[in-house]
Amino acid sequence: MDAAPSPNASGARIAPIAATHIDSFHRALDVVAREKKYLSMLEATPLPETREFVMGMIAKGNPQFVAVIADEVVGWCDISRHFFPSHAHRGRLGMGILPTYRGKGLGRQLINATLKAAQEAGFARVELDVYEDNSRAIALYEKVGFTREGIIRRAARIDGRFIDAIGMALFFDES
Template structure:
């Protein structure tokens, strides 16, 4: 299994690797934890069990899709997935999504995951990486900009979080 080690801002090491089926329970717990915060991702609660999560993980075939996890001290603390468009007219484009557990944010894990998934895209001939982010997620937007992403547009007042409207910001990077 391919593994990539990165130094975190606090001196510890984060290992980025492809997800495997036995990661299902940790991934499910993590995404539900991040979703419960309501501020960072659209999903609040994934409505399936570990068996279904394992099936989801198996769906990442590495040719047109990939799921990477970030591990610190044996615990999965973040993930990023990417999908190359299945449509011939957009096969040069891939979309990605990322989530980091709260206690591990701002430590360099997001950057490590993003660098790995962008390298995966380049190796497959992807020319453009797309993502969506809540307009209120200024830390993520700042990270994406340092990686070369630019804002391409937004859908105004697309979401309502705790009674407040939030824009859906489209960002992209030409690889």
């Protein structure tokens, strides 16, 4: 990904992830995961696994962007291409932003950069699941063109509570 880092009003740079971001990305991922409200994981994978994931994303050309302030990752958005050749036109979006930096437009900037890179990389469909009580994320996804495809009942169980999710998708050839 050859996109140049871009500054925004909050002082964050939106840039393709690089090896130098891995430790900071891992810390940000862990903070958001431990909130137990937004991600399927409840804590970050061990650092070596996170490093392997990021380096694999880079090697495969999968879009992954980070929001960086003072050399610290404060948010990310990535799209992982499906493994099977018959599904290789599809990717799954994941993203997160540290609590202090939410509501400042970083999510929209991250998702726009990542979707642009996905379209340029030949993805035709990007999909995601979002917990149905995450109204801010749902609103963001709908603003950038995702549509609801269905409800995934009891998609997650966190601290003994079942949470339904909404399956959403965006099609580049229909935009």
